[in-house]
Amino acid sequence: MSHDAPAAAPSIDWSRTLKDAVITGLIATAILGPFIGLVTVQDMEHRLILQTRWPLFLALLAILVVGRLLLQIFVWGRPAKPKRAPLALPPSVERIAAPFFIGLLFVFPISVLFALGPQGSIKWIDNYGIQILIYIMLGWGLNIVVGLAGLLDLGYVAFYAVGAYSYALLAKTFGLSFWVLLPLAGILASFWGIILGFPVLRLRGDYLAIVTLAFGEIIRLILINWVDFTSGYAGISGIPRPTLFGIPFNASDNGFAATFGLEFSPIHRTIFLYYLILALALLTAFVTTKLRRLPIGRAWEALREDEIACRSLGINTTTTKLTAFATGAMFAGFAGSFFAARQGFISPESFTFMESANILAIVVLGGMGSLWGVVIAAVALVGGFELMREMDFLKLIFGTDFDPTQYRTLLFGAAMVGIMLWKPRGLISTREPTAFLKERKAVSGSLVTEGHG
Amino acid sequence: MSRWQTQPLLEVEHLTMRFGGLVAINDLSFTVGQGDITALIGPNGAGKTTVFNCITGFYKPTEGRIALRHGEQSIWQELPRATQASGRKWAKGGSSLWLLERMPDFEVSAHAKVARTFQNIRLFQGMTVLENLLVAQHNPLMLASGWSVLGILGFSGYKKSEKASIEKATYWLDKIGLIDRADDPAGDLPYGAQRRLEIARAMCTDPVLLCLDEPAAGLNPRESLELNTLLRSIRTDEGTSVLLIEHDMSVVMEISDHVVVLDYGTKISDGSPSEVKADPKVIAAYLGVEDDEVEEIEAEVAS
Structure with missing residues (x-):
């Protein structure tokens, strides 16, 4: 390995990215096809009739495939940044x-x-x-x-x-x-x-x-x-x-x-x-x-x-x-x-x-x-x-019978899932020691036992 | 006569522990001498840890008496009367006898002053090294804080005793060489240091008897040597008697004054390290053969 060679810019593995997009498309088709693309409705004589919603299906499919492609290219394709130290406020603050x-x-x-x-x-x-x-x-x-x-x-x-x-x-x-x-x-x-x-x-x-x-x-x-x-x-x-x-x-x-x-x-x-x-x-x-x-x-x-x-x-x-x-x-x-x-x-x-x-x-x-x-x-x-x-202004976007408070539980659940993914020990996970000899050092949350009863 | 016969600190008599149909300890009797380092050894599954759990109150023995002395030797004469009485403690003059089989685990530590460590280290991982040693001084500090009431109101008496307890913790941190890591979480320490910290934490409860369950397990030879020094100093400087379970014979033979050998829950040998080492029953137990086959096997190994 020569050290004076310039480090190659991280290139994107196009074949892998495209393969990923195709697989995403196939999975999405398999799932969304029957669930979104097809819909049954009752007609006047109470018979079930199969209808199709292909434009909606195609729109969702495009969002998924393009979204994943963009993520692959701009987010996941980049080399991982070195992990930053956990946010710690200076003692004066x-x-x-x-x-x-x-x-x-x-x-x-x-x-x-x-x-x-x-x-x-x-x-x-x-x-x-x-x-x-x-x-x-x-x-x-x-x-x-x-x-x-x-x-x-x-x-x-x-x-x-x-x-x-x-x-x-x-x-x-x-x-x-x-x-x-x-x-x-x-x-x-x-x-x-x-x-x-x-x-x-x-x-x-x-x-x-x-x-x-x-x-x-x-x-x-x-x-x-x-x-x-x-x-x-x-x-x-x-x-x-x-x-x-x-x-x-x-x-x-x-x-x-x-x-x-x-x-x-x-x-x-x-x-x-x-x-x-x-x-x-x-x-x-x-x-x-x-x-x-x-x-x-x-x-x-x-x-x-x-x-x-x-x-x-x-x-x-x-x-x-x-x-x-x-x-x-x-x-x-x-x-x-x-x-x-x-x-x-x-x-x-x-x-x-x-x-x-x-x-x-x-x-x-x-x-x-x-x-x-x-x-x-x-x-x-x-x-x-x-x-x-x-948030009354949302009514202008979603129509007058839109009631944002109906979505409380949904947002609540989403916030829970998000926090558990990104900060599984909660927003402030470090533990402050109760006594110290020389300096107060916060204890990392990963060492602290969670309450299991 | 040896010290464990003339000056017993702990007397275990006819101790039997059954788990359903399994007899883990069978009619075991031995004594621990004051100021001795006593080793409890035996092959895997011999029942050593069960004996520890009985002494420290984690198990209630099926049968038997476990008596501990505080104070003068003469109090042993009161043992029959103490047993007849229903209490846990029998006091006369300044001395007292404690019947450990009658006490729940936390009282054995708090009142009878028997401390222990565990085979798989049980530190408070998310608390700092110093906090671990402060938790060990819970009972005296609780008293000083007036069961938290005076402490919340900020009385100065508590601050003084907290300072004293931090000093005591500092003394032990110095002794085990962890003073520079006092403010680090205990879970961050290397394995050998965690073992030493667990011993120091047990010592912070001011025990008269310290029970160590395999303190040298997982230590390298240098750390084993340091452990020997630490245990000797606990005996001579602190006057605490030590009872330990150990597989590392370099530790057992080096530092112990008295060795008790268990096999399948029964005592097979009891004496000084050199006596035990020469006992054919012990050799047979460790080799996993009958007594009369020992010579044969030894000859075979030697050739």
Whole structure:
């Protein structure tokens, strides 16, 4: 080999490329021919008639063949680029990222209010701000169970329901205030977390997932069928709204607006609720980051890595698992009582398996164990879905009866598949060590054990 | 008289473990002397790891007593009474006896202070080397953090004990030569270093007895030699007695004070390394022949 010869430009193997295109065409014909090219329709006498759609078939075939040809020539034919190091922010950026983000959250409602006025901003603060923050909080709570302790929980929404019904029933029956019932709802939810924890202590992986799924359904079915207690499908309405330490948000003389000499507007309550859920979410994040650096948090992560080794080191895996379930459930209980207070109406419809799946999807897409990942995933999923409602311009393209929200689940599935292909460990897959001697180095996701129960 | 007869730390008596119809350990009795390195050897499938699992509480033995002493020798006189009582622990004066067969696995480590390693390394791969050693100090740290409550509120007592635990981890990292890799994930370490780290992690639980399941498996001769040094230092510097399962005879004969040989779940020999080496029963077991054929086979091999 002579070294001074110029490196030959990577030439395209034309015969291989063309062969590939022909094979693609044949496969596509075999599949699309009967499915797209032929169609049966009933005529007036209820007979099936075979019709053909060759132009559509040819169009699809051409797209596939040409698309693959172009990919072969321009993408796959190129020599592979050297792999870039995983995206890592410089430490200075990382240090200011959290304060910057929290500051942004604090000024968000004020700036929206100034920009759009009381009427226009309610949608942004309520549908986007509060909704996303609820899911961030739920995601962070579930992250303790799934991301840190590695216990796959498909029934997380049950604790959310326990929190919501605790607040609704206790507030309506005993007239207790939101601020008393908030911790109580958390305690009740974590109590149910322990109840769930006991039978599933011996289970791992798929079996654990099935039992937690069943638990979530049991709670929902009890809420539906115990009509005397929960009023079943009808739900509970007229749930007392939270007050600002005794000052209600209404148009009365001792209401918030009158007390502070403002003109009454429903936006006051919305902004109050926004800051309330923001505080609750930040509490969740604070406690989670603290717990991770405490022995219990390390024990959770060690449990995820290797349960037998944990036991050989004298860690009581029973209590460790139960604390993970209880802590995760407690935050769901907080979020649930906030949810009931915000809506003023709850019914079992709000606590279906789809909710559990959404929260779990946020945790998995974000990267298990990562607080930032949960934030990004919650903003993308919840905010993305809300944004689809806004896309009226699509009606100009696809016709007036086109409803983009109908495609939610499709896009959701596509996003899931895409993430699992390109970032199988979630958006943020590296693990931040909880203690260090000389320098904090992120642990690559490929070494970290995934939660398998 | 040898140390394992005069100063026993652990007494295994009539230990039997059956899995359905299979008798994995059959009426096994032996003692581990304080300050000794005791080797448990035997052909594959002899039941060595089962003995370990019984001692460390991972299995509940079908029959037998496993007693461990903390403190004075004289406490052994209390053993019959301790057995009669229903508890796991029998304390008198500053000394105590622990009946390990009555304890679940994590209590054996947490209270009776018996630590172990595994044949297939079980490190927390996704956690750093330092974190692995901190997890091992879970129980004292949990106490210092007030079961996490004081820790969340940021009391200074926890910070102090965390600092102390990091110092202890540093001491062991120095000892096993991994101080420069403290902040790397454990799964990134080479095999020999992972073995050493697992031993250090077990030592961070402050054990009185360290049980090592094939610590030299997969090590090259130089690493085996380093392992010998480490185990000797654990015995002399830390005062921890060592019980180990090993196939590598260079390790067994070099460092152990006492060798127990198992074959098909039964003890066939017990004594100092030189006694065991000369025992025809041991040779027969390792060659896989009957006792009376040993001389024949040896002659055949020699010729």
